[in-house]
Amino acid sequence: MARFVDVHTHLTHAAFAGEQDAVIARAVAAGVDAIVVNGLEPRSNREVLALAERHAAVKPALGIYPIDAVNELIPTGFPYPVPRFDVDAEIVFIRELALAGRLAAVGECGLDGHWVDASTFPLQERVFEALIGVALEADLPLVIHTRKLEVRAAEILAAHGVQKVNFHCFGGRTSLARDWAERHGWWFSIPANARVNQAFGKMLRELPLERILTETDAPYMPPTRGERNEPANVVGTVAFLAELRGLTLDAAQELVAANYRALFGPRWC
Numbered sequence: 001m002a003r004f005v006d007v008h009t010h011l012t013h014a015a016f017a018g019e020q021d022a023v024i025a026r027a028v029a030a031g032v033d034a035i036v037v038n039g040l041e042p043r044s045n046r047e048v049l050a051l052a053e054r055h056a057a058v059k060p061a062l063g064i065y066p067i068d069a070v071n072e073l074i075p076t077g078f079p080y081p082v083p084r085f086d087v088d089a090e091i092v093f094i095r096e097l098a099l100a101g102r103l104a105a106v107g108e109c110g111l112d113g114h115w116v117d118a119s120t121f122p123l124q125e126r127v128f129e130a131l132i133g134v135a136l137e138a139d140l141p142l143v144i145h146t147r148k149l150e151v152r153a154a155e156i157l158a159a160h161g162v163q164k165v166n167f168h169c170f171g172g173r174t175s176l177a178r179d180w181a182e183r184h185g186w187w188f189s190i191p192a193n194a195r196v197n198q199a200f201g202k203m204l205r206e207l208p209l210e211r212i213l214t215e216t217d218a219p220y221m222p223p224t225r226g227e228r229n230e231p232a233n234v235v236g237t238v239a240f241l242a243e244l245r246g247l248t249l250d251a252a253q254e255l256v257a258a259n260y261r262a263l264f265g266p267r268w269c
Protein backbone atom coordinates (compact mmCIF):
# COMPACT_ATOMS: atom_id res chain seq x y z
CA MET A 1 0.00 0.00 0.00
CA ALA A 2 1.40 3.38 -1.04
CA ARG A 3 2.74 5.63 1.70
CA PHE A 4 4.08 8.88 0.23
CA VAL A 5 3.11 9.64 -3.37
CA ASP A 6 4.46 11.82 -6.18
CA VAL A 7 1.68 12.05 -8.76
CA HIS A 8 3.57 14.19 -11.26
CA THR A 9 7.24 13.97 -12.12
CA HIS A 10 9.52 13.93 -15.19
CA LEU A 11 12.24 11.38 -14.49
CA THR A 12 12.81 11.11 -18.25
CA HIS A 13 14.19 14.68 -18.26
CA ALA A 14 17.84 15.06 -19.30
CA ALA A 15 18.60 16.36 -15.78
CA PHE A 16 18.23 12.74 -14.55
CA ALA A 17 20.25 11.06 -17.32
CA GLY A 18 22.17 8.11 -15.88
CA GLU A 19 20.77 8.76 -12.39
CA GLN A 20 17.17 7.56 -12.66
CA ASP A 21 17.74 4.36 -10.69
CA ALA A 22 19.52 6.21 -7.86
CA VAL A 23 16.80 8.89 -7.72
CA ILE A 24 14.05 6.26 -7.56
CA ALA A 25 15.97 4.29 -4.90
CA ARG A 26 16.25 7.47 -2.78
CA ALA A 27 12.51 8.08 -3.13
CA VAL A 28 11.63 4.50 -2.16
CA ALA A 29 14.02 4.70 0.83
CA ALA A 30 12.15 7.86 1.93
CA GLY A 31 8.82 5.96 1.71
CA VAL A 32 7.70 7.30 -1.67
CA ASP A 33 6.48 4.13 -3.31
CA ALA A 34 4.11 5.56 -5.91
CA ILE A 35 5.84 7.80 -8.44
CA VAL A 36 3.62 8.75 -11.37
CA VAL A 37 6.06 9.58 -14.17
CA ASN A 38 4.41 11.69 -16.87
CA GLY A 39 5.31 11.59 -20.55
CA LEU A 40 5.04 14.61 -22.85
CA GLU A 41 5.65 13.39 -26.42
CA PRO A 42 6.73 10.16 -28.18
CA ARG A 43 10.28 9.95 -26.78
CA SER A 44 9.41 10.55 -23.13
CA ASN A 45 6.24 8.45 -23.38
CA ARG A 46 8.29 5.41 -24.41
CA GLU A 47 10.93 6.10 -21.75
CA VAL A 48 8.18 6.24 -19.10
CA LEU A 49 7.03 2.75 -20.15
CA ALA A 50 10.60 1.41 -19.99
CA LEU A 51 11.10 2.93 -16.53
CA ALA A 52 7.86 1.38 -15.26
CA GLU A 53 9.08 -2.04 -16.47
CA ARG A 54 12.19 -1.70 -14.30
CA HIS A 55 10.69 -0.16 -11.13
CA ALA A 56 7.54 -1.22 -9.28
CA ALA A 57 7.29 2.26 -7.72
CA VAL A 58 7.00 3.92 -11.15
CA LYS A 59 3.39 4.27 -12.33
CA PRO A 60 3.25 5.20 -16.03
CA ALA A 61 1.23 8.18 -17.30
CA LEU A 62 1.39 8.93 -21.03
CA GLY A 63 0.32 12.20 -22.52
CA ILE A 64 0.92 15.00 -24.99
CA TYR A 65 2.04 18.27 -23.46
CA PRO A 66 0.00 21.19 -24.86
CA ILE A 67 3.06 22.77 -26.51
CA ASP A 68 4.04 19.45 -28.09
CA ALA A 69 0.42 19.01 -29.18
CA VAL A 70 0.84 22.00 -31.51
CA ASN A 71 4.40 21.16 -32.64
CA GLU A 72 3.43 21.76 -36.28
CA LEU A 73 2.52 25.39 -35.44
CA ILE A 74 5.60 26.30 -33.38
CA PRO A 75 7.36 29.30 -34.98
CA THR A 76 11.07 29.32 -35.69
CA GLY A 77 13.01 31.01 -32.91
CA PHE A 78 10.78 29.47 -30.19
CA PRO A 79 12.65 29.63 -26.84
CA TYR A 80 13.18 25.86 -26.57
CA PRO A 81 13.25 22.93 -29.01
CA VAL A 82 9.88 21.24 -29.67
CA PRO A 83 10.05 17.85 -31.44
CA ARG A 84 8.02 17.38 -34.65
CA PHE A 85 5.81 14.29 -34.57
CA ASP A 86 2.45 12.93 -35.70
CA VAL A 87 0.10 13.87 -32.87
CA ASP A 88 -2.77 11.66 -34.09
CA ALA A 89 -0.50 8.59 -34.27
CA GLU A 90 0.61 9.30 -30.68
CA ILE A 91 -3.00 9.53 -29.50
CA VAL A 92 -3.63 6.09 -31.07
CA PHE A 93 -0.54 4.73 -29.26
CA ILE A 94 -1.68 6.14 -25.89
CA ARG A 95 -5.20 4.79 -26.40
CA GLU A 96 -3.98 1.27 -27.15
CA LEU A 97 -1.89 1.16 -23.97
CA ALA A 98 -4.68 2.73 -21.90
CA LEU A 99 -7.21 0.13 -23.08
CA ALA A 100 -4.67 -2.66 -22.46
CA GLY A 101 -4.53 -1.63 -18.78
CA ARG A 102 -0.89 -0.54 -18.98
CA LEU A 103 -1.35 3.08 -17.81
CA ALA A 104 -1.98 4.61 -14.38
CA ALA A 105 -3.20 7.87 -15.95
CA VAL A 106 -3.43 9.94 -19.11
CA GLY A 107 -1.19 13.01 -18.93
CA GLU A 108 0.46 15.33 -18.94
CA CYS A 109 -2.07 17.15 -21.09
CA GLY A 110 -4.10 20.33 -21.04
CA LEU A 111 -3.97 23.89 -22.33
CA ASP A 112 -1.21 26.50 -22.33
CA GLY A 113 -1.70 30.21 -23.07
CA HIS A 114 1.68 31.32 -21.77
CA TRP A 115 4.20 29.95 -24.27
CA VAL A 116 2.00 29.97 -27.37
CA ASP A 117 -0.67 32.33 -28.70
CA ALA A 118 -4.38 32.02 -29.43
CA SER A 119 -3.80 30.77 -32.99
CA THR A 120 -2.81 27.42 -31.40
CA PHE A 121 -5.84 27.11 -29.11
CA PRO A 122 -8.16 25.22 -31.52
CA LEU A 123 -5.50 22.53 -32.09
CA GLN A 124 -4.60 22.44 -28.38
CA GLU A 125 -8.26 21.87 -27.56
CA ARG A 126 -8.68 19.16 -30.19
CA VAL A 127 -5.75 17.17 -28.75
CA PHE A 128 -6.90 17.78 -25.17
CA GLU A 129 -10.41 16.55 -25.98
CA ALA A 130 -9.04 13.47 -27.75
CA LEU A 131 -7.02 12.58 -24.63
CA ILE A 132 -10.04 13.24 -22.42
CA GLY A 133 -11.88 10.74 -24.62
CA VAL A 134 -9.12 8.15 -24.10
CA ALA A 135 -9.20 8.65 -20.31
CA LEU A 136 -12.98 8.30 -20.20
CA GLU A 137 -12.97 5.23 -22.43
CA ALA A 138 -10.31 3.52 -20.29
CA ASP A 139 -11.64 4.94 -16.97
CA LEU A 140 -8.28 6.53 -16.14
CA PRO A 141 -7.41 9.75 -14.31
CA LEU A 142 -6.27 12.79 -16.30
CA VAL A 143 -3.20 14.75 -15.16
CA ILE A 144 -3.75 18.33 -16.24
CA HIS A 145 -1.37 21.18 -17.08
CA THR A 146 -2.97 24.58 -17.51
CA ARG A 147 -1.32 27.93 -17.78
CA LYS A 148 -3.54 31.02 -18.14
CA LEU A 149 -6.33 28.80 -19.50
CA GLU A 150 -7.51 27.21 -16.24
CA VAL A 151 -11.13 28.30 -16.70
CA ARG A 152 -11.31 27.09 -20.31
CA ALA A 153 -9.78 23.73 -19.33
CA ALA A 154 -12.37 23.38 -16.56
CA GLU A 155 -15.22 24.21 -18.99
CA ILE A 156 -14.06 21.46 -21.33
CA LEU A 157 -13.62 18.90 -18.53
CA ALA A 158 -17.02 19.74 -17.05
CA ALA A 159 -18.68 19.54 -20.49
CA HIS A 160 -17.32 15.99 -20.84
CA GLY A 161 -18.46 15.13 -17.30
CA VAL A 162 -14.95 14.09 -16.25
CA GLN A 163 -14.49 13.44 -12.52
CA LYS A 164 -11.08 11.70 -12.33
CA VAL A 165 -9.01 14.86 -12.76
CA ASN A 166 -5.82 16.02 -11.11
CA PHE A 167 -4.66 19.59 -11.73
CA HIS A 168 -0.89 19.69 -11.31
CA CYS A 169 0.86 22.92 -10.18
CA PHE A 170 -2.42 24.80 -10.43
CA GLY A 171 -1.74 28.48 -11.19
CA GLY A 172 -5.30 29.79 -10.93
CA ARG A 173 -6.98 31.32 -7.89
CA THR A 174 -7.31 29.15 -4.79
CA SER A 175 -11.01 30.07 -4.61
CA LEU A 176 -11.50 28.49 -8.06
CA ALA A 177 -9.63 25.34 -7.03
CA ARG A 178 -11.71 25.04 -3.88
CA ASP A 179 -14.92 25.53 -5.84
CA TRP A 180 -13.98 22.87 -8.42
CA ALA A 181 -12.83 20.45 -5.70
CA GLU A 182 -16.21 20.81 -4.00
CA ARG A 183 -18.40 20.95 -7.12
CA HIS A 184 -16.69 18.48 -9.46
CA GLY A 185 -14.65 16.38 -6.99
CA TRP A 186 -11.40 17.23 -8.82
CA TRP A 187 -8.00 16.76 -7.15
CA PHE A 188 -5.08 19.19 -6.92
CA SER A 189 -1.46 18.10 -6.47
CA ILE A 190 0.73 20.48 -4.51
CA PRO A 191 4.42 20.72 -5.44
CA ALA A 192 7.41 20.43 -3.11
CA ASN A 193 8.08 24.19 -3.03
CA ALA A 194 4.87 24.92 -1.06
CA ARG A 195 6.80 26.33 1.92
CA VAL A 196 8.29 29.07 -0.25
CA ASN A 197 5.35 29.58 -2.63
CA GLN A 198 2.44 31.42 -1.00
CA ALA A 199 -0.18 30.25 -3.49
CA PHE A 200 0.62 26.55 -2.94
CA GLY A 201 0.71 27.10 0.84
CA LYS A 202 -2.74 28.67 0.60
CA MET A 203 -4.03 25.67 -1.33
CA LEU A 204 -2.70 23.29 1.35
CA ARG A 205 -4.46 25.41 3.97
CA GLU A 206 -7.81 25.85 2.19
CA LEU A 207 -8.59 22.95 -0.14
CA PRO A 208 -10.84 20.13 1.09
CA LEU A 209 -8.47 17.59 2.70
CA GLU A 210 -9.81 14.72 0.62
CA ARG A 211 -8.85 16.50 -2.63
CA ILE A 212 -5.16 17.17 -1.88
CA LEU A 213 -2.33 15.19 -3.54
CA THR A 214 1.44 15.71 -3.61
CA GLU A 215 3.77 16.02 -6.59
CA THR A 216 7.20 17.35 -7.49
CA ASP A 217 7.18 18.17 -11.23
CA ALA A 218 10.85 17.21 -10.85
CA PRO A 219 13.37 18.35 -11.97
CA TYR A 220 11.41 21.63 -11.75
CA MET A 221 9.89 23.41 -8.70
CA PRO A 222 12.52 22.45 -6.06
CA PRO A 223 11.90 23.24 -2.37
CA THR A 224 15.24 25.11 -2.38
CA ARG A 225 15.84 27.44 -5.30
CA GLY A 226 18.56 26.33 -7.71
CA GLU A 227 18.51 22.66 -6.73
CA ARG A 228 17.34 19.78 -8.88
CA ASN A 229 14.01 18.55 -7.49
CA GLU A 230 13.30 14.83 -7.00
CA PRO A 231 10.38 12.62 -5.86
CA ALA A 232 11.75 12.10 -2.30
CA ASN A 233 10.87 15.75 -1.64
CA VAL A 234 7.11 15.05 -1.41
CA VAL A 235 7.75 14.03 2.21
CA GLY A 236 8.37 17.68 3.07
CA THR A 237 5.04 18.73 1.53
CA VAL A 238 3.15 16.17 3.60
CA ALA A 239 4.95 17.45 6.74
CA PHE A 240 3.90 21.00 5.83
CA LEU A 241 0.30 19.88 5.25
CA ALA A 242 0.34 18.24 8.71
CA GLU A 243 1.57 21.49 10.32
CA LEU A 244 -0.97 23.67 8.52
CA ARG A 245 -4.00 21.47 9.20
CA GLY A 246 -3.11 20.35 12.75
CA LEU A 247 -2.54 16.69 11.81
CA THR A 248 0.15 14.24 12.83
CA LEU A 249 2.62 13.37 10.06
CA ASP A 250 1.18 9.82 10.04
CA ALA A 251 -2.37 11.12 9.62
CA ALA A 252 -1.37 13.49 6.81
CA GLN A 253 0.53 10.69 5.06
CA GLU A 254 -2.44 8.33 5.40
CA LEU A 255 -4.78 11.01 4.08
CA VAL A 256 -2.75 11.74 0.93
CA ALA A 257 -2.21 8.01 0.34
CA ALA A 258 -5.98 7.45 0.62
CA ASN A 259 -6.59 10.30 -1.85
CA TYR A 260 -4.12 8.67 -4.25
CA ARG A 261 -5.95 5.35 -3.90
CA ALA A 262 -9.28 7.04 -4.53
CA LEU A 263 -8.08 8.63 -7.77
CA PHE A 264 -5.73 5.99 -9.21
CA GLY A 265 -7.38 2.85 -7.82
CA PRO A 266 -5.99 -0.21 -5.99
CA ARG A 267 -4.20 -1.58 -9.08
CA TRP A 268 -1.63 1.24 -8.86
CA CYS A 269 -1.08 1.16 -5.08
Ligand SMILES: [Zn+2]
Binding pocket: 008, 010, 038, 108, 145, 217
Ligand atom coordinates in the same frame (compact mmCIF):
# COMPACT_ATOMS: atom_id res chain seq x y z
ZN1 LIG B 1 4.95 18.48 -15.75
